[in-house]
Amino acid sequence: MMAALAHTAYPRAAQAEAASPAPERVMTTRPAANAAPAIEILSAEKVFADGTRGLAPVDLTVREGEFLSLIGPSGCGKSTLLSLVANLNEPSDGRLLWWRGGFDGVGAEGRRMSVVFQDATLMPWLRIASNVRLPLDLAGVRRAESAPRVQAALEGVGLGEKGRSYPRQLSGGMRMRAAIARGLVTEPNLLLMDEPFGALDEFTRNKLDADLVDLWWRRSLTVLFVTHSIYEAVFLSTRIVVMAARPGRIFAELTIDEPHPRGDAFRRSPCFAEYCQRLSALLTEASLASDPATTEAGA
Numbered sequence: 690m691m692a693a694l695a696h697t698a699y700p701r702a703a704q705a706e707a708a709s710p711a712p713e714r715v716m717t718t719r720p721a722a723n724a725a726p727a728i729e730i731l732s733a734e735k736v737f738a739d740g741t742r743g744l745a746p747v748d749l750t751v752r753e754g755e756f757l758s759l760i761g762p763s764g765c766g767k768s769t770l771l772s773l774v775a776n777l778n779e780p781s782d783g784r785l786l787w788w789r790g791g792f793d794g795v796g797a798e799g800r801r802m803s804v805v806f807q808d809a810t811l812m813p814w815l816r817i818a819s820n821v822r823l824p825l826d827l828a829g830v831r832r833a834e835s836a837p838r839v840q841a842a843l844e845g846v847g848l849g850e851k852g853r854s855y856p857r858q859l860s861g862g863m864r865m866r867a868a869i870a871r872g873l874v875t876e877p878n879l880l881l882m883d884e885p886f887g888a889l890d891e892f893t894r895n896k897l898d899a900d901l902v903d904l905w906w907r908r909s910l911t912v913l914f915v916t917h918s919i920y921e922a923v924f925l926s927t928r929i930v931v932m933a934a935r936p937g938r939i940f941a942e943l944t945i946d947e948p949h950p951r952g953d954a955f956r957r958s959p960c961f962a963e964y965c966q967r968l969s970a971l972l973t974e975a976s977l978a979s980d981p982a983t984t985e986a987g988a
């Protein structure tokens with residue numbers, strides 16, 4: 690089980706979504722600032738074999754229950770940072786902690802992690818259900834046990850009827866949902882997502898964003914999310930980390946202190962527009978700080 694998160698009840702009338710009869714859920718602005726750390730990045734630095742300094746020392750704590758997005762100009766190290774957290778890459782210096790321990794503790798109860806990339810990477814020759822079942826097959830889970838878990842994961846992303854289809858029979862948005870189902874089938878506590886909806890049209894992306902934030906909220910997930918989209922970052926996140934390039938580093942942070950679940954009413958609200966403007970201004974500053982000429986001049 691995950692550590693208890695602070696749930697702050699909001700008067701339903703305070704939100705336009707309250708007009709909708711469907712969700713009987715308590716609104717919340719989790720997580721608590723003092724929630725336990727899921728990931729601690731401690732002065733982690735990355736210099737690649739060719740000498741490229743992908744990341745200057747970065748210090749960042751991702752707390753349980755956060756939806757934390759990384760945004761910044763191209764080459765600022767978002768994917769590099771995510772790959773360190775996924776343990777697909779090692780820091781050249783500094784270290785990371787996963788649930789206050791080493792990576793060998795990942796996978797234990799309450800410490801499960803999944804990664805979803807921009808490309809759905811489904812096996813074209815396997816039906817959707819078999820694609821989603823892959824992580825369970827690799828873990829040696831027996832079919833009798835995996836079948837209901839696969840079906841539940843598919844239903845969780847709205848693909849309950851598509852298990853017998855092949856990837857080519859699905860739209861791009863559906864394939865991405867299948868990739869998310871594959872990420873969720875192991876019931877992760879932490880979901881790492883590298884621009885998962887970057888290749889989708891805006892309408893589909895908005896829909897998947899709404900479903901993702903709903904999943905995050907219902908399942909008490911912790912999410913570390915890479916995006917280039919200001920709107921997506923503001924809509925989804927509890928906190929946004931703005932990065933600058935050359936070398937990749939943390940430039941600024943913005944907390945989106947708005948209750949969940951969030952829906953279209955939030956997207957249309959003046960405060961959404963304000964957050965977007967603030968984030969846009971920070972990104973402009975980060976881009977200027979990423980310009981070598983500016984950086985040198987200011988040094």
Ligand SMILES: Nc1ncnc2c1ncn2[C@@H]1O[C@H](COP(=O)(O)OP(=O)(O)OP(=O)(O)O)[C@@H](O)[C@H]1O
Nearest residue numbers: 737739741743762763764765766767768769770937
């Ligand atoms: N394997 C590698 N070898 C050398 N340099 C690399 C390698 N991987 C990344 N880099 C460099 O490290 C820096 C950070 O790259 P990274 O892909 O993390 O940035 P990003 O913010 O995710 O970029 P984008 O938004 O364009 O995806 C860039 O300068 C990139 O060229």
